């Protein structure tokens with residue numbers, strides 16, 4: 001048996017942060033989470049369709065002010081995330097560190113808005129299925145914002161310590177991808193939780 | 201044969217146990233003598249050290265190589281299979297006589313629920329995942345999977361979740377509302393106590409491991425294939441694994457959502473399934489079956505891959521209609537998401553809805569038929585070798601087709617409304633599940649055992665086992681069709697003598713004893729062959745795919761040099777041309793594997809993979825504690841979230857020296 005070398009891997013990149021298997025893995029995680037959201041929102045509509053009144057009589061749909069603010073703050077934080085990534089690609093460590101820190105700050109602000117709004121819900125989770133699904137979807141997204149924040153906070157710590165370089169920045173790239181998802185998935189949630197009960 | 205000409209002296213390389221734990225860290229192990237694939241002896245030895253899973257009990261918890269993890273998945277799932285099988289025997293014993301008292305009503309309900317749940321969630325799916333984790337990276341010519349640590353994490357989650365689930369039985373805390381756990385029976389009002397909570401938390405938890413395996417397999421298959429292995433050269437088994445993984449990705453979230461909602465109903469008094477407070481019990485059924493139907497195909501699809509691999513090898517022909525087979529598998533995967541309502545024909549759905557799902561259910565017969573024809577065409581006129589793997593495949597054909605026929609019957613609304621919740625259904629789903637998963641798995645066990653251990657299993661014992669399993673199975677389950685038609689309901693712990701069901705039940709019980717004997721023979725065969733089996737060599741069956749291009753058991757690094765492939769049957773090509781093409785330039789002092797493009801597998805990067813680490817185990821422990829806590833208090837959610845987060849940070853925290861190249 002003769003053995004030939006037909007592909008030489010010595011010169012291939014060991015980093016490739018934008019096309020790394022881990023990037024694909026995070027995409028897989030995002031697909032799973034998206035499927036969970038789809039299930040929750042479908043359940044919302046299923047319960048709504050079975051109910052005589054949705055929300056039940058005497059219950060107001062949640063107020064629009066705070067969630068609408070969140071709707072703007074989260075994309076803004078994605079913008080700072082994107083800016084941080086640009087800095088990282090170009091090797092500007094300061095821009096990266098500032099960007100991710102700003103994102104963490106903005107998302108924390110969004111959490112504050114979310115918390116105020118939850119405190120104002122007109123119904124508890126154990127009073128009616130409407131309350132249950134409202135709280136469940138809200139809690140689900142809340143948890144995701146929290147995990148995006150704590151994850152990115154770790155990235156921020158590493159960034160301030162100068163760990164990342166244009167090659168060694170896989171952590172930034174995949175964290176950003178997850179961040180976009182958490183920010184983006186709020187749109188369907190927003191439309192369903194805050195507009196559907198008003199329009200249906 | 202490759203190894204006849206190559207100076208690698210790999211024949212009869214030690215038996216299973218020792219290898220993979222890499223017995224000798226210092227001296228040169230035998231099998232690296234003379235090097236391999238053109239890689240020199242010293243370099244191969246270093247490569248093997250780099251990829252070694254350290255020996256020792258504590259080190260066991262740090263292993264990440266896919267061969268170790270895949271093997272553990274398979275063995276653990278077989279243990280659960282045996283336990284759930286013993287429960288089945290207990291039920292059959294109870295049903296052997298009318299008004300028998302082996303199991304009381306409460307015990308029967310628990311045993312039946314644990315049997316069904318364990319067979320589905322702890323045996324069938326993890327066994328397929330284990331086979332996929334073990335084989336898919338070898339078949340695509342990768343050195344390991346894309347996320348080895350995640351792989352280990354998934355295994356511990358499965359091990360701990362499954363063990364807790366089973367332990368609930370001796371502690372009398374077992375769930376008892378059937379494997380689909382319908383509300384309102386499973387609501388707090390009708391099922392107080394912790395049994396149902398064990399079901400909801402542990403099922404959710406175990407699904408986490410299915411999901412990690414799925415992501416892992418998808419990325420490995422799409423990104424780590426050997427150069428040249430474009431999608432249309434991928435072995436059918438790998439296609440099947442890919443489809444299975446995507447199905448897991450989209451089906452499991454439903455059952456996770458369903459059980460999370462039920463958990464909340466029971467724990468914090470939400471009202472998702474409480475009709476009095478605007479909830480809907482039917483929502484449970486929709487969510488459960490949106491997962492539950494694809495689940496059956498999640499089990500079946502990789503089994504189809506196993507069957508195809510074996511048919512190809514034992515006919516020594518490329519598969520007939522490769523494109524048609526791939527399309528059929530993908531088609532089955534997609535159509536299976538549109539069928540769930542056929543489990544709910546008796547819930548008072550609108551007529552239009554029922555008709556739609558009846559048509560859709562009949563449609564799945566089309567891709568299934570295409571497959572059967574492709575296999576027949578592959579075997580047509582070939583000189584088929586009837587070794588044990590092939591015998592189990594033939595058993596699969598017979599039993600699975602019978603189950604498919606009753607499937608088409610129950611897919612039709614009027615017939616289903618007649619036999620719903622009767623023993624006819626029990627017969628039907630055991631025909632598809634045992635036919636569609638156990639037979640292919642046993643076939644696969646006989647086929648790949650030599651690869652995984654370096655030893656052959658006994659053919660004679662294999663034939664006996666296959667014969668007994670086939671006869672025992674049909675004796676156990678065929679009479680159940682008739683019992684169902686005579687009106688015996690499923691999930692009853694006993695029946696009256698006047699019903700006239702005694703004889704058929706006794707036949708079924710006798711059959712299950714024969715069946716158990718058949719399984720026991722294979723178990724003993726595997727255990728004995730581990731030490732005494734004839735040495736297998738690299739490629740005992742003359743197989744076409746890349747797992748046969750390495751030693752048996754596979755090297756720590758899988759391949760001394762990764763292959764470059766030119767067709768769908770690289771090992772046959774090699775032998776014919778007397779030339780093998782390889783990747784060069786990978787380092788031997790750290791774990792590297794080549795990354796290629798998704799469609800045509802052009803090399804474009806190298807992934808550096810992590811070595812042994814205890815963190816996945818620690819993370820899994822913390823996550824298990826959190827899930828267990830959820831049985832008792834909602835605060836476990838908050839605590840568990842942060843505790844798990846800390847372990848993940850420790851897991852991913854970059855360790856010096858940081859990589860510079």
Ligand code: HEM
Nearest residue numbers: 288291312316319320324378379380633634690691692712
């Ligand atoms: C190998 C020998 C097996 C025997 C003798 C056996 C026997 C039984 C029996 C007696 C029942 C209870 C029927 C009832 O009371 O309604 C049952 C239920 C069930 N079995 Fe098996 N079984 C076997 C294998 C399997 C396998 C391999 C699977 C799946 C992969 C499986 C899945 C189930 C399920 C899902 C149920 C329904 C549980 C429920 O009603 O909730 N069984 N089996």
Ligand SMILES: [Cu+2]
Nearest residue numbers: 493539542543
């Ligand atoms: Cu189905």
